[in-house]
Amino acid sequence: MSTGSMSDRLVEGFTGSLPSPTRGVRKLVSLVGFVAVWWLFYEFGVLNFEHFVSPVTTIVEFAGALAGQPLTEGGDTIYLHAIYSGARVAVGVVAAALLAIPLGLVVGTSDRWENLLYPALEALRPIPPIAWLPIAIIVFPALALGSVSVPLPALFVVFIGSFFPIFTNTIEGARTIETEYGQAARSLGAGSGDVFRHVVLPATLPSIITGLSLGVGLGWITVVAAELLTGGPGLGYIIIQGSRLLQNQVVVIGMLAVGALGYATSALVEALGNWLMPWSTE
Amino acid sequence: MSEPNTDTTTRSDIDEQSDEQFRSWTESSGTGTVNIQDLRKVYGDDGDELVAVDGMDLHIEAEEFVTVLGPSGCGKSTVMECIAGYLDPTEGEVLVNDEPVEGPDPSRGVVFQENRLFPWKTISENVRFGPQMRDDVDESRVASLFDQMGLEGFEDAYPNELSGGMQQRAELARLLANDPDIMLMDEPFSGLDAMTKELMQEKLLDVWEDDDRTVLFITHDVEEAILLADRVVVMTARPGQVKDVIDVDLERPRSTDMVTTDRFNELQRRASESIHDEAERAMEQAEGRA
Numbered sequence: 001m002s003t004g005s006m007s008d009r010l011v012e013g014f015t016g017s018l019p020s021p022t023r024g025v026r027k028l029v030s031l032v033g034f035v036a037v038w039w040l041f042y043e044f045g046v047l048n049f050e051h052f053v054s055p056v057t058t059i060v061e062f063a064g065a066l067a068g069q070p071l072t073e074g075g076d077t078i079y080l081h082a083i084y085s086g087a088r089v090a091v092g093v094v095a096a097a098l099l100a101i102p103l104g105l106v107v108g109t110s111d112r113w114e115n116l117l118y119p120a121l122e123a124l125r126p127i128p129p130i131a132w133l134p135i136a137i138i139v140f141p142a143l144a145l146g147s148v149s150v151p152l153p154a155l156f157v158v159f160i161g162s163f164f165p166i167f168t169n170t171i172e173g174a175r176t177i178e179t180e181y182g183q184a185a186r187s188l189g190a191g192s193g194d195v196f197r198h199v200v201l202p203a204t205l206p207s208i209i210t211g212l213s214l215g216v217g218l219g220w221i222t223v224v225a226a227e228l229l230t231g232g233p234g235l236g237y238i239i240i241q242g243s244r245l246l247q248n249q250v251v252v253i254g255m256l257a258v259g260a261l262g263y264a265t266s267a268l269v270e271a272l273g274n275w276l277m278p279w280s281t282e
Numbered sequence: 283m284s285e286p287n288t289d290t291t292t293r294s295d296i297d298e299q300s301d302e303q304f305r306s307w308t309e310s311s312g313t314g315t316v317n318i319q320d321l322r323k324v325y326g327d328d329g330d331e332l333v334a335v336d337g338m339d340l341h342i343e344a345e346e347f348v349t350v351l352g353p354s355g356c357g358k359s360t361v362m363e364c365i366a367g368y369l370d371p372t373e374g375e376v377l378v379n380d381e382p383v384e385g386p387d388p389s390r391g392v393v394f395q396e397n398r399l400f401p402w403k404t405i406s407e408n409v410r411f412g413p414q415m416r417d418d419v420d421e422s423r424v425a426s427l428f429d430q431m432g433l434e435g436f437e438d439a440y441p442n443e444l445s446g447g448m449q450q451r452a453e454l455a456r457l458l459a460n461d462p463d464i465m466l467m468d469e470p471f472s473g474l475d476a477m478t479k480e481l482m483q484e485k486l487l488d489v490w491e492d493d494d495r496t497v498l499f500i501t502h503d504v505e506e507a508i509l510l511a512d513r514v515v516v517m518t519a520r521p522g523q524v525k526d527v528i529d530v531d532l533e534r535p536r537s538t539d540m541v542t543t544d545r546f547n548e549l550q551r552r553a554s555e556s557i558h559d560e561a562e563r564a565m566e567q568a569e570g571r572a
Binding site: 180 | 388391392394398412416
């Protein structure tokens with residue numbers, strides 16, 4: 001009576017004699033193993049790692065940062081940096097989604113709009129988002145809401161970065177809807193507005209969620225890149241500032257914070273998808 | 283407690299009333315004729331043309347059950363899509379109730395080969411879809427359809443949670459909720475296992491015998507074609523046209539045990555012979571294209 005999956009049984013030959021660890025233990029091994037490799041590189045000076053920072057120092061400093069200590073002498077807390085970066089990602093991605101989803105639906109369902117819009121956008125797509133920064137700095141005026149300055153150039157870079165995955169996935173989703181769903185709806189009395197609302201939109205939703213998930217990931221990638229160049233507060237700024245001050249633990253703390261927040265926002269998008277698509281859960 | 287008679291009277295009044303109501307839903311207005319005149323449908327443009335149907339004539343009476351039997355690729359589905367209003371004829375005419383077909387219409391319901399329930403809607407939302415488009419959902423009719431199709435308890439399930447047979451019954455319920463004059467069915471049971479298929483055939487016959495609708499049912503299964511139909515239309519290989527029309531004079535109501543009778547076998551042999559050469563031609567065509 002084998003109850004294991006195919007992949008479990010395939011590796012039985014290697015692990016059959018060992019006690020099988022639980023899923024949680026395996027995940028812990030993954031994280032501990034990562035830190036152990038880092039420590040070994042530091043301790044034995046692989047690739048100049050001895051000039052870097054030990055995982056122990058980093059973990060201690062990270063705990064301090066989480067307790068609210070400023071990351072650099074006289075600087076801001078990690079929370080403030082994270083809030084700034086997070087807000088930029090949120091604003092950039094939401095703006096991108098608000099434009100990319102309707103455009104993608106239009107291009108994916110109409111040949112005429114596809115001809116009008118797709119070639120230009122397709123030509124812009126391969127440009128790395130950060131390459132837009134010089135133009136963005138020139139064309140966007142300095143903007144402030146009360147006492148808070150709004151970094152339009154950085155927001156624009158995030159916007160561009162997350163726009164294309166959402167756009168292309170929405171197009172792909174709308175294009176690949178089985179025509180018979182639309183035919184069935186029309187034979188049941190649906191007009192074109194009904195077909196859009198009851199067929200095109202829900203049928204494209206899984207692809208839109210995939211696009212959003214990729215878009216949020218690219219949002220974090222681009223916000224860090226933009227902050228490296230435009231300054232802070234922000235997690236990207238903290239990474240470059242730590243490097244300038246030769247405080248490598250600050251660099252790593254910035255990196256880990258981006259990783260953790262990226263992971264968390266992906267989970268958030270996934271939860272949004274499950275909530276919007278109760279039919280797709282097994 | 284002192285008036286048991288009153289209760290009884292009231293009860294039977296309700297029953298009578300709902301019976302009458304049910305009849306008024308299901309009684310056809312007598313419409314539902316289909317007239318196909320010299321239909322020609324060509325796909326593609328110059329140089330790469332495919333003539334799917336050429337010179338097809340067919341008249342279907344109101345409330346008639348017609349099955350269309352033909353080899354694969356003979357244009358059966360093309361004919362159906364012209365009646366449904368998804369395709370425009372290249373030449374010739376498709377008339378429904380003597381009017382040319384202009385686009386899809388809820389009076390012409392369609393069941394596809396693959397289940398096309400909306401996966402993102404519950405069974406109940408699917409069944410209500412047609413009436414909802416007209417803002418005219420009749421709750422008691424919906425409830426009686428759930429009962430008739432054996433779908434009670436699955437109102438809030440999504441289609442992917444149902445078996446293949448149940449999905450087909452739900453799709454039939456969705457169609458009937460709209461009360462179409464004409465039902466266009468394109469090999470609806472071909473994906474089902476033999477047992478389920480037989481049950482679905484019986485279910486469809488029940489529905490049709492109760493409701494007097496016109497049915498055009500496409501299949502490549504000879505036995506199915508004869509069991510269901512008043513007339514079996516045999517089509518030629520591509521370009522498709524009517525090769526043969528077989529009147530099925532078996533008594534109604536039909537049941538699946540009839541397939542063993544002599545008359546059934548005779549009809550089946552006739553249909554099989556008629557389609558045999560066409561199937562061979564279709565196969566040669568397919569090999570030629572491959």
